[in-house]
Amino acid sequence: MSAPTSRAVRVGTRRSLLATTQSGHVADMVQGLGLDTELVEITTDGDRSQAAGTPLVGSATTGVFVSALRDALLAGEVDLAVHSLKDLPTYPCEGVTLVVVPPREDPRDVVVARDGMTLGELPVGSRVGTGSPRREAQLHALGLGLEVVPIRGNVDTRIRAVREGTVDAVLLARAGLARIGRVEEATEVLDPLQLLPAPGQGALAVECRSDDTDLLEALAVLDDPRTRAAVDAERAVLATLEGGCSAPIGALAEIVEGEDEEELWVRAIALSPDGALSVRMSATGSPADAHGVGARLAQEMLADGAGQLGQPGPAIESGQVPQA
Incomplete structure (x- = not known):
């Protein structure tokens, strides 16, 4: 395979520790193909909003960390x-190709709680911090009597809020903690039966220009087919529900x-x-x-009433699942 360019491949990344760590991992994979790389830090609108303390809620979070990189x-930067x-x-971006997953x-969520506690061990009325409507809704559905409070900032800021007693616990993605070497700080890894993760959680997306055919061809070998199939299914759930549903959504494939061959199982x-x-x-179905x-x-799910879940209101006639 010939190198697609004589200069280093410039890898665009957000500036946070987690983002640069993730991008460094991708750069290492690219270097394994015999290509030189360099990280280029880009400040996104989402980063500026976080720094200013501006809330990111609901579907508005989708894409706020992506557009500046794209x-x-x-x-050509x-x-x-x-x-x-x-x-x-979930919608395509003209001129950009998702080349590697x-x-x-x-992909699971974790709890970081005071005194090493699990969710079930937290006393009624304990304050649990999250900025995710998906996590908040599923926490309420567990019926543990916990107070959910909004929290912003990077991983270190959120964990510090627990250490300083601002909140009793926070919910985070295990993948993020693992990538920055802090997974041991999780006090509980949550079963997806308790909290389904966000579609695509734990996976990375590597994009390049659609007309950069040499680089597309060179990087294709880095794509993981099993991960790609799983996240394609989860994103299809999200894309379809977004068309008729404003409710918090979790999905895991x-x-x-x-019995005869591998199957794709989607929840x-x-x-x-x-x-x-x-x-x-x-x-269930074929990974293909x-x-x-x-x-x-x-x-x-839409036929069973998911489209009626976007706002609190009267019980829906179909699809109502009482939560214990």
Whole structure:
């Protein structure tokens, strides 16, 4: 394989510790192909909002960490852009190709709580910090009597809030803690039966310009087919539900051994913001039809009432799942 360029491949990244660590991991993979790399730090609108303390809520969070990196990519300032895949909008971006989805980290959520406690051990009324409507709704649905409070900032800021007693616990993605070497600070890893993660959580997305054919060809070998199938299914769930549902959404797809061949197993949930109502479903299918499996599952959820869950209100007639 010949190098697609004589100069170093410029890898665009956000400036946070987690982002530069993730991008460094991708740069190492690219270097393994015999290509030189350099990291180029880009400040995104999402980073500026965090620094200013501006809240990011609901669907407005989608894409706020992505657009500046894509702009730099399309302007020729960088050759690759590295994102947390869960931040990536589900609609395509003209001129940009998702070229690599590397092997995924553990996608589950974790608890970081005072005194080493789990969620179930926290006293009623304990303050749990999260900036995610998905996590907030599922926390309420667990019925543990916890007070959910908004919290912003990077991983260190959120964990410090626990250490300083501002909150009793925070919820975070295990993948982020693992990538910066702090996974031992988690006091509980949450079973997806308790909290389904965000679609794409734990996975990275590597984008490059669609017309950079040499680089596209060179990087194709880094794509992980199993991770790609799983996140394609999860993103199909999200994209389909977004068309008729403003509710918090969780989804997780896994490739499992079937009777004759591997199967893709997808679980998804949509909830009212207060967690009182939800539609939870699962589906199986071929990994080769990952998008179709996810889209059909989401259509079934919409038919069962998921589209009525965006705002708290009266019980829906179909799809109401009482939460214990």
